[in-house]
Amino acid sequence: RAEAEGGRTATARRGVDEAAEDRRGEEKGNGVGKRKEKEEETLDAQSPPAGPDxxxxxxxxxxxxxxxxxxxxxxxxxxxxxxxxxxxxxxxxxxxxxxxxxxxxxxxxxxxxxxxxxxxxxxxxxxxxxxxxxxxxxxxxxxxxxxxxxxxxxxxxxxxxxxxxx
Structure with missing residues (x-):
């Protein structure tokens, strides 16, 4: 039972570590944050007109x-x-x-x-x-x-x- 809990803790730690790594990557500008910006720009470019005149x-x-x-x-x-x-x-x-x-x-x-x-x-x-x-x-x-x-x-x-x- 202790091993199972330890396994969950290790998995949770890995998830936290990956999230922290993503944040560091965004701060360094490795493309994670830039990818989201490009997606938003694409959506804005495809967005419909601002409504009726x-x-x-x-x-x-x-x-x-x-x-x-x-x-x-x-x-x-x-x-x-x-x-x-x-x-x-x-x-x-x-x-x-x-x-x-x-x-x-x-x-x-x-x-x-x-x-x-x-x-x-x-x-x-x-x-x-x-x-x-x-x-x-x-x-x-x-x-x-x-x-x-x-x-x-x-x-x-x-x-x-x-x-x-x-």
Whole structure:
């Protein structure tokens, strides 16, 4: 029994020694830390745009082109972004667009979307449910009904199981 415990202690010591060696290697610049930096740079280079252009969306909303504004919001959603500020700004803009669309235009708007856009729409709908504002819940429920009719249960499952959030 003492040998088994001693074996565990030796294994634990080896793990601690390896971690300390990694830290020393990073301090010396042997590439361990640099490898992580390169991975982060690669992710930044591949990251999607910083979200929808607020001026363009506001211009479309002022002209009454809510369906076009919706399409821009969905196509430029910062899904892969790690910046919460960008996601919050895009979500707030998406809520403004969703609430600007009249109930009579919802079905036509959802019908003009592809499957991926319907999934992003569902993500924004669920994000809106997380922090409801005055009168938004009923409107979001109407959106959910139309998006569910277009995307089916598969859309809900894809949104709920996807780790990338808006």
């Amino acid at each position: 607020e001026q363009e969306v506001n211009h479309l909303l002022n002209e009454g082109k809510t369906v076009d504004a919706l399409k821009i919001i969905l196509k430029t959603a910062p899904i892969g972004s790690k910046c919460q500020i960008v996601k919050d700004a895009a979500s707030a803009l998406a809520m403004r667009v969703l609430l600007a669309v009249k109930a009579s235009e919802m079905e036509q708007a959802v019908g003009s979307l592809d499957r991926e856009s319907v999934d992003v729409l569902m993500k924004y709908i669920y994000r809106g449910f997380e922090s409801p504002s005055e009168g938004s819940s009923g409107h979001l429920l109407a959106w959910h009904e139309k998006a569910y009719a277009a995307g089916g249960i598969g859309s809900i499952v894809r949104v709920m199981t996807d780790r990338k959030r808006v």
